[in-house]
Amino acid sequence: MSYIIDRRLNGKKKSTVNRQRFLRRYKAHIKKAVGEAMNSRSITDMDKGERISIPTRDIGEPIFSHGAGGHVERVLPGNREFVTGDRIPRQGQQGGSGGGGSGASDSGEGADDFVFQISQEEFLDFMFEGLQLPNMIKRRLAGNESFQVVRAGICNEGTPGRLNVIRSMRAANARRIALTSSKRRNIRAMEAELEQEENKDPALRDQRRIDALRDNIADVRNRIARVPYLDDFDLKYNLLLRQPRPRSRAVMFCLMDVSGSMNQATKDMAKRFFLLLYLFLQRSYEYTEVVFIRHHTSAKEVDEEEFFYSRETGGTIVSSALKLMRRIMRERYPASEWNIYGAQASDGDNWNDDSSTCHKILIDDIMPHVQYYSYVEITPRDHQALWEEYESVRAAFPDHFAMEQIVDVQDIYPVFRQLFSQKVAA
Amino acid sequence: MLDSYTTGPGDPTPSDGEARVPISTTSEWTFELIQEYDREIGALAEEFGLDTYPNQIEVISSEQMMDAYSSVGMPVGYNHWSFGKQFISVESNYQRGLMGLAYEIVINSNPCIAYLMEENTMTMQALVIAHASYGHNSFFKGNYLFRSWTDASSIIDYLIFAKNYIARCEERHGLDEVEAILDSCHALMNYGVDRYKRPYPISAVEEERRQQEREEYRQRQLNDLWRTIPKLGEGEAEKSVRRFPEEPQENILYFIEKNAPLLENWQRELVRIVRKLAQYFYPQRQTQVMNEGWATFWHYTLLSELYKRGKVTEGFMMEFLQSHTNVIYQPSYDSPHYSGINPYTLGFSIFSDLRRICENPTDEDRQWFPDIAGSNWKETLQFAMRDFKDESFILQFLSPKVMRELRLFSVSDNDRENEITIGAIHDEDGYRQLRANLAGQYNLGNREPNIQVYSVDTRGDRSMTLHHTQHRRRPLGKETNEVMRHLHRLWGFDVHLHSLNGDEITASFHCPEVGRDRAEGEEESMLVPKPI
Secondary structure (H helix, E strand, O other): OEEEEEOOOOOOOOOHHHHHHHHHHOHHHHHHHHHHHHHHOOHHHOOOOEEEEEOHHHHOOOOOOEOOOOEEEEEEOOOOOOOOOOEEEOOOOOHHHOOOHHHHHHHOHHHOOEEEEEOHHHHHHHHOOOEOOOOOOOOEOOOOOOEEEEEEEEEOOOOHHHEOHHHHHHHHHHHHHHHHHHHHHHHHHHHHHHHHHHHOOOOOOOHHHHHHHHHHHHHHHHHHHHOOOOOHHHOOEEEEEEEEOOEOEEEEEEEEEOOOOOOHHHHHHHHHHHHHHHHHHHHHOOEEEEEEEEEOOOEEEEOHHHHHHOOOOOOOOHHHHHHHHHHHHHHHOOOOOOEEEEEEEEOOOOOOOHHHHHHHHHHHHHOOOOOEEEEEEEOOOOOOHHHHHHHHHHHHOOOOEEEEEEOOHHHHHHHHHHHHEOOOOO | OOOOOOOOOOOOOOOOOOOOOOOOOOOOOOHHHHHHHHHHHHHHHHHOOOOOOOEEEEEEOHHHHHHHHHOOOOOOOOOOHHHHHHHHHHHHHHHOOOOOOOOEEEEOOOOEEEEEEOOOOHHHHHHHHHHHHHHHHHHHHHOHHHHHHOOOOOHHHHHHHHHHHHHHHHHHHOHHHHHHHHHHHHHOHHHOOOOOOOOOOOOHHHHHHHHHHHHHHHHHHHHHHOOOOOOOOHHHHHHOOOOOOOOOEOOHHHHHHHHOOOOOHHHHHHHHHHHHHHHHHHHHHHOHHHHHHHHHHHHHHHHHHHHHOOOOOHHHHHHHHHHHHHHOOOOOOOOOOOOOOOHHHHHHHHHHHHHHHHHOOOHHHHHHOOOOOOOOHHHHHHHHHHOOOHHHHHHHHOOHHHHHHHOOEEEEEEOOOOEEEEEEEOOOOOHHHHHHHHHHHOOHHHHOOEEEEEEEOOOOOOOEEEEEEOOOOOOEOOOHHHHHHHHHHHHOOOEEEEEEEOOEEEEEEEEOOOOOOOOHHHHHHHHOOOOO
16 A cells, blocks of 8 residues: 655755755855956946855865775776786776776866855855944834734724633633622521531521521522623733834945046946845835936936946036035935935045045034945056045044045955945954 | 567567557546556466565646655755755756656655656556556565664654654754754764664654653763873773773764764764664665666566557557657767666566576576576576666676677776776676676675774763775875864864875875874874774
8 A cells, every 4th residue: 555645845955954054054155256346347246146166175085995906806897809818008097997996087177166046145145244334223113015914912892813811711710709798707607507506416406597597608608600701801812913024225436536537437337336235225225216416517316227337427426415415314314214325436536625525524514414325446556546535524424424435346355345345442 | 479679669578459548638637547457457467476565556736746856855854055055956957958757755764655757648647657657666576675773664754753843942052053063963864874783663653752761871881981180090990001992983974973072962863863864875875777777677567468459559659669769769989878787678688688598598698597598587587686686686687688788898097007998898708797897887885985983082072983894905085174174063172084095104194183283194103093
């Protein structure tokens, strides 16, 4: 007799734990591969999974085995030309000796790397591992999009489905005790009297009194029995409340210089940086908005396409972008409700007298309201006035302001890690 | 008469006259059809005298198959990164199309669990039922190694016990601690087997109760062994300084479990779990050719018989034969696809030829197999399946005809000579030698280095010394030093391994590795206890 069982609906991710154990063990390898991948990837597939390859020797599970040498006899199939006594010159490790026993690795498969795919989720986990968004404190109630149902104690009304049996029985018990205690006390008193009467000498007994007591006791017992075992108002129900859930949301301002001095390669690097930041914010906040501001001598809020690809030239006035950011912040993103992040990329060129204006706007109007502001300067050249002004901003807001220099694509990921690496609590 | 030992697609010829109503005509499977096929195949198997455990046939998806794959086919298993590695490589190979999944996995348990993949066609499901649920199943129940070494009814329970116990250890002692011990045990898994003693199978509940008992008992026993305070009457004790262990121990994990001085109780229990599993898989490693050959022979015989009785269509047969020929394909030694002798081919050829020898013996067969030529083939095959393992099976039943068909030849590779010599080939002079060589190739004792615990310095530095007895001067492989580190982790004190050719030590491995400043010769003379 055979049993035929359909197991297709059973869990199928039984190996997930083991897979995670494996990833955990080879974290160092995978992180390295992820770091390398970050630099070589095109922007559009920044957040895809990744092929990871680990040298086979590093993941080997050693066992005692025979090494090469000694006297080995092997039996092989498919003889065509050999007869007993043939002698074949040894050709390194191949030819006639290939195959069985220790020869199995002759085909070269032992040397391959162990290659496997990690998912997008895992890739991002590794990418942002050990990083943290600074100052992630604000969590605001925003809108009415999401509620969660919470237990909120016990109440007297409800649907039968939420009946709390234990509490109901407990209430019924309490009520029964409360309603009958005086009667019980009464019974005990009468019983004591009855016993006393009965113990008297037969001549002294008051038979009428005894009968009356007996009747009374029976009557009170009867009344106790009439107290309902479970009454309507004993029923207790679990109370469930819908609570609005605080949702964290963030807005990220991307500020980029599109003046003539920024070429396509520089813009590309800026874009990579913004994208990393965006992915990172998305992981930390349930809801993230992005505002793109591009500027040359004047600033303009644009959509993503225009931000990265349209060409314009002209001089550079950085403060125009900061002013626009300030305005948008005031109008649309009150700091009481939004976590605001600013990211600015520039090649460091600016009108000289404008840099001090930038400093002033940042210090007075922007920095007090943002969670974090990062500035990357993409230039192989020496720093100019803007950098110096920004350094003083950093001095004023050391926890909220960061700046780094990027020279080429290779630097982006390390710089990003540096900007957001977990600060050890002082 | 049945003539199903050849592999031509046109045969066997269906007999006419019978009402021919095939069980199914399309390749779609349904649960009713599976049941129907199982009933038919089961009835046939009984006719052929196959004795099986009850069957439990489970239909699973390909993802579940991959899960089963990476936990060595067991339905429950403890967690370890190496299974994750296995899973990842199966998964990526499968996704890239480098590899098809096995059609079946079958578990030596009672009832015998076989998995069918939902993606397969009806033909493949029938093939798997015949192969696993009747072929392998009857082998598990019949073969002496399985009968005496494994207990089919308790293995699943034991696996559950092991999984839970290890999970508890992870909670209590941390993942890394547990992983380290398991890594080390896995490295020595092949040396966690009793080759001669037969263990008594016990149930999981019993196992748990005993585990508690052992925990207390072990501590007491250990303290005794490692007592360092000299007893009174020293003179008397001097005389009886014996080597410990008195006899070399082949089961290294068992020796460690019982005697390692520093292991915690839970660590000993982990060693024991790995050892038990190694023991459970030991018969499978020794009967691969027989087991697969037997199952292949029976799926071929059973399905051919179904066809003969008109239960399946020509289309079914074509698909079946195509899979069957793939399974028993044997590339020749110089083909790029060659990766050793295909156990399915070898086993299937021997069993099929055995049947031929019984039914149509030639003069050669009468000379080579006087006992079985012309005997009842069902009984002879049962005998061959029951009382042998790969090595003895080949030695006993590999016929000259099979050697000729597979064109086997033997190559002798001696590192003391400049050339490789061809030894016996498939001719009159070579058959016996060739057969002996091939059998030797399946002797686990030759395949794995013979390493045993030789002595422990109980009164000194507590170091453990192992001896490797070389087989035909074959040295130990490159990974030896790494395995030594695992051994050292379990033992807790210095570990030494000497590789011996006769009485001469040709290589020594130490962990921790011996400092350079000490002279090599001096080192060895100090460490090697002289045989008594």
